[in-house]
Amino acid sequence: MYKAFFSMKHTPFTNSIPVDSLYMSDAVNESLGRLCYAAENQLFAVVTAEVGCGKTTLIRRLSKSLDPEEYLVLYLSDSQLTPRWFYNGLLQQLGAEGKFYRGDAKLSLHRQLEYMREVKHKKVLTIVDEAHLLKRETLEEIRFMLNYQMDSQNPMALILAGQNELWDKLNLQVYAAVRQRIDLKCNLPFLDRSQTEGYIKAHLVYADGQQDIFTDKAIDEIYKYSSGAFRAVNKVCMHSLLSAAQRNKKLIDEHLIHLVIESELP
Template sequence: MYEPFFEMTNTPFRNDIDTDALYLSSDMSEVLSRLEYAAARQLFAVVTADVGCGKSTAIRRFTSKLSKENYEILYLSDSKLTPRWFYKGLLDQLGIESKFYRGDARRQLHQQLEIIHGIYKKHVVTIVDEAHLLAKETLEEIRFLLNTKMDSHQPMSLILVGQNELWDKLKLQHYAAIRQRIDLKCEIPQYDLSQTHEYIAAHLSYSGGAKEVFTDKAIDEIYRYSAGSARAINKLCTHALIYAAQRAKKLIDDHMIREVIAGELP
């Protein structure tokens, strides 16, 4: 709709752009380094961020860089994940039919993890998304899963990903046993103003079109509206590009951004 007007070969503010083209702030680079460390050493990590601040982007970039020869990646995202369905979900991805009882399924999974690690020489990385919605029973079961060989060995890397309330939950006293098992804590903050400028510039560069589309004052307005949320930046920039193209405007200023915020956004 607007790409031809701005002579773009790629759509710049989508959520699913190529992982190699993603903007990496210093904070995001640090999170990715921690996750790579967790994967290599089979550690337990927790990733938290506000809504729209890049959790999914971080996981997508992280998993895209893991060698398929060295890593087996398992992914779950279910707000109503019970212990039984936790095991079933992982075993299904490994091509194994889960037994009904939780203890039996846990033993099945341990056996498969040992086979993958011992025979195929791969590290298993399990990612549980939307983890802030998990019930205490499921979080406890995850802790039991990591209890193996008298704490001398973790059978896999486990990464819990959720909104900031996940860490607030884990700080409660009745989650102390789980919290004490966490090896790495990764927080993805909102972008600051400078990073918002860099983010927009990186995505415009990815588009292959004009790089000077938004004025500095326009980006200041985008930052004020989005509070540094990547999702909100994407949404506002997309609407602004559509608005400008429909009016044959090659440059988007702060006045246009305010008009888009007031009249175009739900």
């Protein structure tokens, strides 16, 4: 209902915004450049962020940035990912048959990756999301896989993406061998006040309707509530737009933000 009230053509604060319209903070832009470099040079990278700080935005933008004629992007997200399902999940995305035994699956995957590189002339990028939930056995298996052909060349680019606890885990002594294989590390911080305002305005531009909806003080309160987390900004803005439309208010001030936070949000 608020789309019509504010003359919007698109819904502004959702996860379904097209990649080209996503707000790119300085940190996301910098990380995007580093990850494109990792994909080009078939490196092992780690991306960490607190919940709602743009990790999904970065992954979506990266996938869109890579030329599909040159790259094949594979994506896995499974908190219970075992080594066998790691290999078989990638085999399935490559259009190959999975294998029951881990060793057979690993060998088959290497053959598929070599085929993609030598025959199709494509570089493979694998993104493993929610990697902070991976068990030691799976992380170690990933290291073994990257040791293929005596370190002469990684069989693919690999990005582990997860919450900040992923790096805390990798800093443990038991993961020293895995940590030594990492070529690049990226961390996404919370947005600052100015970036939060930029984020809100960028999404209103995408909505293609009324632009001047939130007062400066309202944005101050949104920033205080969200701490600059993308997901929290989306939540308070969406609820505020809905509440404003119900109250027939074209301008959202700090008082309405307070009301929304106190009565509608956890």
